[in-house]
Amino acid sequence: MTTNRISLTELESGTPFARRHIGPDHEAQAKMLAQVGFGSLDELTATAVPDVIKSAEALGLPQARTEAEVLAELRGLADRNQVLSSMIGLGYYGTFTPTVILRNVMENPAWYTAYTPYQPEISQGRLEALLNFQTMVAELTGLPTSGASLLDEGTAAAEAMALSRRVGKVKQGVFLVDADCLPQTIAVIETRAEPTGVEVVVADLSAGIPAEVAERGVFGVLLQYPGASGAVRDPRAVIEQAHELGAIVTVAADLLALTLLASPGELGADIAVGTTQRFGVPMGFGGPHAGFMAVRDQFARSLPGRLVGVSVDADGSKAYRLALQTREQHIRREKATSNICTAQVLLAVMAGMYAVYHGPEGLRTIARRTHRYAAILAEGLRAGGVEIVHGAYFDTLTARVPGRAAEVVAAAREAGVNLRQVDADLVGIACDETTGRAELAGVWGAFGVQGDIEQLDAAVAEALPQTLLRGDDYLSHPVFHQYRSETAMLRYLRTLADKDYALDRGMIPLGSCTMKLNATTEMEPVTWPAFGQLHPFAPADQAEGYLTLIQELEERLAVVTGYDKVSLQPNAGSQGELAGLLAVRAYHRANGDEQRTVCLIPSSAHGTNAASAVMAGMKVVVVKTGEDGEVDADDLHAKIDKHRDELAVLMVTYPSTHGVFEEHITQICATVHEAGGQVYVDGANLNALVGLAEPGKFGGDVSHLNLHKTFCIPHGGGGPGVGPVGVRAHLAPYLPNHPLQPAAGPETGVGPISAAPWGSAGILPISWAYVRLMGGEGLKRATQVAVLSANYIAKRLEAHYPVLYTGPGGLVAHECIIDVRPLTKATGVSIDDVAKRLIDYGFHAPTMSFPVAGTLMIEPTESEDLDELDRFCDAMIAIRAEIEKVGSGEWDKDDNPLRNAPHTAAALGGDWAHPYTREEAVFPAGVDAAEKYWPPVRRIDGAFGDRNLVCSCPPLDEYDS
Template sequence: MTAQFFAPVASPQHPRAAFADRHIGPSPDDRDRMLAAIGYSEAGALIDAAVPAAIRTDRPLDLPPALSETAALARLRELAAKNTVLTSMIGLGYHGTITPGVILRNVLENPGWYTAYTPYQPEISQGRLEALLNFQTVVADLTGLPVANASMLDEGTAAAEAMALAHRASKRKEPGTFLVDADALPQTIDVVRTRAVPLGIDVVTADLSGGLPDGDFFGVLLQYPGASGAVRDLAPVSEQAHARGATVIVAADLLALTLLRPPGESGADIAVGSAQRFGVPYGFGGPHAGYMAVAEGLQRQMPGRLVGVSVDADGAPAYRLALQTREQHIRREKATSNICTAQVLLAVMAGMYAVYHGPEGLAAIAQRAHLRAAEIAAGLRAGGVEIVHDAFFDTVLARVPGRAAAVVEAARERGVNLRRDGADHVAVACDETTVPEHVTAVLEAFGVPAAVPGPAGEAFPDALRRESPYLTHPVFHAHRSETAMLRYLRRLQDKDIALDRSMIPLGSCTMKLNATTEMEPVTWPEFADIHPFAPIDQAEGYVEMIRELEENLAEITGYAKVSVQPNAGSQGELAGLLAIRGYHESRGEAHRDVCLIPSSAHGTNAASAVMAGMRVVVVKCDEGGNIDTGDLHDKIGAHRDRLSAIMVTYPSTHGVFEETITDVCAAVHEAGGQVYVDGANLNALVGLARPGEFGSDVSHLNLHKTFCIPHGGGGPGVGPVGVREHLAPFLPNHPLRPEAGPAETGVGPISAAPWGSAGILPISWAYIAMMGPDGLRAATEGAIIAANYLAARLAPHYPILYTGRGGLVAHECIADLRKITKETGITAEDVAKRLIDYGFHAPTLSFPVAGTLMIEPTESEDLAELDRFCDAMIAIRREIAHVAEGGHDRDDNPLKNAPHTAAALLAEDWKHPYGREEAAYPVPGLRETKYWPPVRRIDQAYGDRNLVCSCPPPEAFED
């Protein structure tokens, strides 16, 4: 009998069969009970009381009716079928790769990995932290530089961040000049230019094959191998640059570095690039893990996330995020970068690819790609075709005067995409997927015999051959069989708390359901295997899907136009501010450079404003957490002639619908400024209010929050930017794709790929399609109901710091522990760590107010899980009261010692005044589903004082 798979249809017998009812956790009866606990009889009354009338939209969402899961997948199949998957030998930083099945199924398709959050709570993140440390070790070893971070957004933005790092390292006060090799990837050059303009940095490109030109430069960017495929010795240019006091940055291909001398041995101070070809599909441009590695002395200025090794309360090694974990929230406009995340899921995949293959396997893959390229070069030479560069790794540049277009078309007819470089040159890039049939097809396309005259030799000089060892740590030698790899991945996964294990009540981060149906299309070949620079007619389905998503997002937000190019929320912020900057310049008001930012704002706001060339002026908040309108008007008055913008998060970072938002917008507009509404909290507005209607000019949206792209342990993310009509001409564009933005007036590319992380956009498309207009509004109402229910249950035990009208909150609430800490010594951190013993990820700790916990339940959590969390918090409050009453020692109690590992509980010398059972099983339900933390509380300061950012030796873990 053949099994039948179907999506049930909603009916009185199956009331929760519609997707929206499966996405929203509480049943109708549960919702009624929650409303009663808040003090309301129906949802409409609560929403009317919580959401100010001044911002409410007067028209429903004009979106297609909700599709079933089956229908949504069928529609995506139609779109996917419009894409044509050929073998792309285009190169330009994107290469064919094979994702090992054990990594595809057990990482990319595994919610234990893709639903995890940024590892700010390291005790419950040891698995992904170890995986990231593997990635850092791979990058450090291959580049020959001592410290690598936990990934960047892509190669282009990594190069731009390296430029900024080089400028900081130069300690120059003036912007100065940055020199870029003309053989760098074209998209990288343009991303660097985009980022340099607002900073006043002059970017100069030059052919550096013969050395440095005259001039004064604070930094030099080299490509290794070059975009043309050329492999050159980096040492001479590096020496010249250092002699002039310049920092040397090398954008390097990690796979090539298994065979070629690493940048760190040729004078590089910084190496950047992409780990895409380590098992991560094209995805039409992303998401992929960029990387950065630096020389000694630069690590404390490095942007992004850095995993380090510290010790726990027992002195055992433990992993954590090192140095300035959340520096944007601490240093704000003085932060080194606006990037507050990474591409963790993709970095995990790339690191595991190296773990699975090991150094010998990687070298063999590189050797095969290189020899395929050498075979093509030999065949072309034998056929009379000129090869431009004698030294290359995987890319052959052929000169065919006047024939380039014909050759590319002939290759396409044979199922292969080549890269045309002008009228006279064609580039051919080989990779892990290149087989002899591809070599034959390429040679035929050039019109030469397919037979290669004898075996092809290596095509780079012995002097550039790598001699130094890499990936010597045992982790890269211990998991060769699929069984061993499967168990290693499972062992790491079991150390962590992700959304598949329990709710993650992080305020400001919206950890909601990432439905399996939404995730499924990501790995379809028609979406996964399209090169970002393949001919556009091979991506018709992608372009149609992207346009539909952009139009839907515009309808939801009330904006005229949306660009999905920014590949993180931070990049969406920058894109929005650059649009404002471009608008002012177009009106002859380039002098407008002051950005007002409330003190409650996300720290990335201030960092992004600085990167956009603006001066940050902070606006105070009142005791209720709202923008202090008196101070706002004072600041507007003081900076009226130079006012560029205000950045406002709405609902506020304090979790409140501020009543004055329309007045704030009007006041800024009256002074000639623009209004930027940070879309981080859009999940409290969808279907109820549109920023583009209540006064905002531009917003970025977090698709990894409101629109269900999973956080992946701290990435991938997508941060589209939406604008009103007058800002549309200043959206991002792309040098290689005129379809990706306003070609003539755009601000330039924000990310390396034309549509950013296009490979995960089907997730948000599917979410919107399956929720439909009514479901999207119901999700917003559900989020507001859940937050207010949680606040109502917790308020008798923990003060709720900020509320709006009627004592209501928006989609999150802040539990204030400052008075409790003063009275008992128990801190918000103690509560966060004790929650681990109860099996929960902690809420957001000490942001936006120190000594507090910001809690966001989301609409996806059912009532049973919400109550389980509330019960845990209330039980912890009783434990705190026991401390206050003297029943527990103030310094030796279950909270101060949390979390408790199994090893600690089994120790023979248990010396604590409370029992082991109280430590391990504070509530009875934990006996059935106990999560055991792998380490005790981690010493954060030790890890910064003793910085170790690559895999420690095995003996470090010996008992």
């Protein structure tokens, strides 16, 4: 027997990762190409992509490496980080993630590969988990309505400022911020306030609102509780004074402290904001973390972001859904309440489950232990002659050591502890869940004092004001009491996960959302301590590995997009939009063109575009979209001529939101530039361009990217995301920066967009690894297969459903839109009926009614193999045949499998009164009974949920009823 000789070099190379990432193999690609009518991927994309935008050269990226090599390289980067005991505080704290939550939520693809719960019938698990989160926040803050999470504490406070201006009685005046608020929060608020004409006044409010400020009018007040300095002050007098002025009061609160301290709601606050990071979510060099906002009842319908509500399904059973979706940006556009179109679902689930696992007693114990360490630490310092500035505190001390602050911080670092140097005389010290006796000894040593923990523990009193101690119960719902054992918690998490549909079950063909493989190799480093346990304000020389990874990812994203500079700070696509538009605004102002405030946006654009433009102080002017799905050139030129002297920017998505490569994009860009404007290319559809075309070279001046789409960060059930912004050189001086980390951006930047210097840095290893694993050729091949898969689906379905838009050669880009409107008109079967019927076939529906009402936008991505693509197409073709049965009268128009979809297992029991069979209901053509996905609820009544707004765990009597 003989074998072909294979060289050692070939054997050592292993299987290229691109073969693992890309679903269709070479044989499958050949079949798909034959269906579409092309002989090769290169031939297909040569026809689909207009010549004027094609890249002339291959991507200049490092050669692809194997999974083992990339993990080794990441280990090397991680080893260059130094993880000291962090006692820096400022909103970021050490925490212990319960391992049952770490393994079964954070590291579990059933949770991290799910999409936003827009199809609530197949999202009941994560919706219940988010309801737990909302209940936790609402009860700890003492305010009845909490959202399903915001991006971080700084941006939550900025959203509270906007909310205060929108709902308050005072429409002018200033936004007043207490000087003891977190410095990064103040900076984010100032960044967000200036473009919209809001004046922010920062003042010491410990003695009340200064008379000179009150005289000017105050529409909102922000207080920190406890303060950044650690001080715990009674805010009731300031809150009462603010209310007398007609102001809305926001309290930025520490949830762990609220287990012991009176709640903001009890103290009179209207809004509470903050972060849930210390509830079991690693610091991750700044994120991702779930921010929160809770409000009084009268503001519930103005709450920014997402809100989980309780409704009923078709059988009258309790069911969860996203409530008040009319606030979403795709509907309200420039009239949206904010540009937040997402949440931090995965992190909110973790934080909520931390409360479920520990319960109120466990949370109180953690808080008491944290406070006890702070009290013992303070008394030991006092005994050694060190002044502690504040007598009342929770976990954070400010110590006065005249002229010695730098020396003390350096000594503590030698002892393995990071402290915060406030100024030359003051040192900040924060205790947390991970603080132990060793940390206390190290801090005492750094100050040059000694302390006996046992002796001090016996003598030291608590340092919380008696008048502010919490007296009410919280987290009384059974969910916070019945999962104490790991067995019970494990099964609860499994029960919830089993209710949901995520990528670990099957295809999620969402147009514009790019639900692709989130490879295990990419995900693994996220939970390594060297990446997860680093404080965002740790000294830069302790983060050499992180900073190298960040720099390399920025540079490689610049190569991919053709831009000169990239900032990774924006922690969502909407925030990347805002950062890019602020850069454009700053550029025009620097050139003396302050009148350039008009932002042209095609009517088909993503809804966040318009909302972001308004937040950036711009006036939105809508450009029509033609019947072919492209920007209406005549209307565009007319709008440019009309607003030539005021034109700031054109925002355009490419490929277009309609899923086609517009052939005139370079002409459009040139026309805008000739008029003195800039071009913003929305990067939501970058998965159709990587390796084929570069926005920064075919006319774009600025783009945001969605790392949770094109670059494999998982959607996490609705977050986290990362939305970096790329710019050409002339806009680079105006990228985001950060007051606590000079390396995070240019000195001339617009200020921070996110609370942390590099936003959600903790998940950047995912995209770094993806680019490193794929290399330039692999990235290009992924794009080509994504385009092939979309065209394959379009070809298979075009005989059954009209494909609404095509581009060059009759081809689509990476997604296609199929039109259901003619069928609805002829048969009464709605787009909702088709989407819910797909659940019975075992699929998540494509994007519904965006950008065109009554249509489905399908994006298969490159990661789905041919069998899954065919399974989806077969399901859609079978549903088309079912629609025909309704149209012909064979099935009743009001009682048929489409109108009644989805069908649950429970619906099969008892009498069956429908004119179709049980088998037709739950085992339609192609569905394997052994692999059947069973939705937990029937179709949900959205209007009922909006009329009867319930956004926390209902009381037991409601469950019984």
